[in-house]
Amino acid sequence: MEKILVTRRIPQKFLERLEALGEVEMWDHELTPMPREQFVEAAKDKTALLVTLSERIDATLFEAAPKLKVVANMAVGYDNIDLQIAEQSHVQVANTPGVLTETTAELGFALMMATSRRIVEAEKYVQQGQWESWGPYLLAGKDIYQSKVGIFGMGEIGRAFARRLKGFNADILYHNRSRNMKAEHELGAFYTSFDTLIKESDFVICTAPSTPETQNTFNKEVFKNMRNDAIFINIGRGDLVVEEDLVEAIENGEIAGCGLDVVRDEPIRTDHPLLKYPNVVVTPHIGSASVLTRDQMIQTCILNIEDVAQGLLARNQVVTNTH
Numbered sequence: 001m002e003k004i005l006v007t008r009r010i011p012q013k014f015l016e017r018l019e020a021l022g023e024v025e026m027w028d029h030e031l032t033p034m035p036r037e038q039f040v041e042a043a044k045d046k047t048a049l050l051v052t053l054s055e056r057i058d059a060t061l062f063e064a065a066p067k068l069k070v071v072a073n074m075a076v077g078y079d080n081i082d083l084q085i086a087e088q089s090h091v092q093v094a095n096t097p098g099v100l101t102e103t104t105a106e107l108g109f110a111l112m113m114a115t116s117r118r119i120v121e122a123e124k125y126v127q128q129g130q131w132e133s134w135g136p137y138l139l140a141g142k143d144i145y146q147s148k149v150g151i152f153g154m155g156e157i158g159r160a161f162a163r164r165l166k167g168f169n170a171d172i173l174y175h176n177r178s179r180n181m182k183a184e185h186e187l188g189a190f191y192t193s194f195d196t197l198i199k200e201s202d203f204v205i206c207t208a209p210s211t212p213e214t215q216n217t218f219n220k221e222v223f224k225n226m227r228n229d230a231i232f233i234n235i236g237r238g239d240l241v242v243e244e245d246l247v248e249a250i251e252n253g254e255i256a257g258c259g260l261d262v263v264r265d266e267p268i269r270t271d272h273p274l275l276k277y278p279n280v281v282v283t284p285h286i287g288s289a290s291v292l293t294r295d296q297m298i299q300t301c302i303l304n305i306e307d308v309a310q311g312l313l314a315r316n317q318v319v320t321n322t323h
């Protein structure tokens with residue numbers, strides 16, 4: 001008999017599947033995370049946790065929950081989880097790769113189109129009654145067609161993004177920890193140094209996860225090295241960007257705009273300086289948010305919990321780099 005904690009409201013059909021495994025406690029809120037103390041308290045007697053990125057899974061949590069066998073994270077990223085302590089505590093950690101790849105790439109593309117063609121600004125312009133006539137350069141933007149797009153992080157999401165660029169006849173540059181031969185052979189993506197990627201690209205797309213190596217990658221110097229007409233898109237993690245430096249780059253016209261689905265402190269404060277610029281588009285971390293994909297992510301979490309309940313390795317087990 002498992003004892004399972006689910007930290008957000010999930011549809012009844014999924015709850016029932018978990019109930020087939022044992023006793024389930026669910027935090028019955030869609031948008032409010034479980035307060036930390038309540039979360040740690042509720043985890044104490046649990047064997048499995050189905051959590052979101054809002055929950056920090058650290059030493060305190062593992063110490064408080066000695067019966068824990070598996071943490072199923074409803075995300076592909078797992079920077080909210082201390083993998084080393086999980087391993088020392090003999091707890092399996094699982095994520096949801098694969099199912100969200102295309103959906104997340106699509107949101108990245110939506111941000112690229114929104115920023116390049118100034119869609120949000122244009123919509124406000126109409127809403128505010130400013131549309132008086134057609135103008136030769138009214139809200140003129142930048143083409144993706146035949147542009148040079150630099151992808152930082154050529155994993156599954158990077159490759160799905162690159163695939164979409166084929167229809168735009170764009171040159172695809174990428175930089176990654178290691179070469180991605182599939183992206184090179186199938187999509188003609190061209191591997192470059194980070195420096196070249198930054199200096200040459202019309203669009204710089206960040207899809208990389210947060211790791212000690214990637215954090216703060218996009219800083220003052222990097223933004224200065226970008227083209228003044230470049231647009232920066234981040235669908236990876238907020239802490240890859242030094243936000244004060246991004247604000248400065250936008251303020252000084254060092255880059256032409258940015259589209260961010262992730263920021264350092266989520267949710268972003270409404271008085272955050274980034275929100276005052278018309279050429280900055282921020283979405284609330286909705287990369288994987290299509291109904292189908294969210295269903296599949298929950299289902300993947302359940303499959304991982306079922307695997308562990310049967311004494312198997314979770315099919316999407318995440319392991320530390322030391323392996």
Ligand code: GLV
Pocket residue numbers: 074075076077078100287288
């Ligand atoms: C979302 O950011 C995820 O990692 O799935």
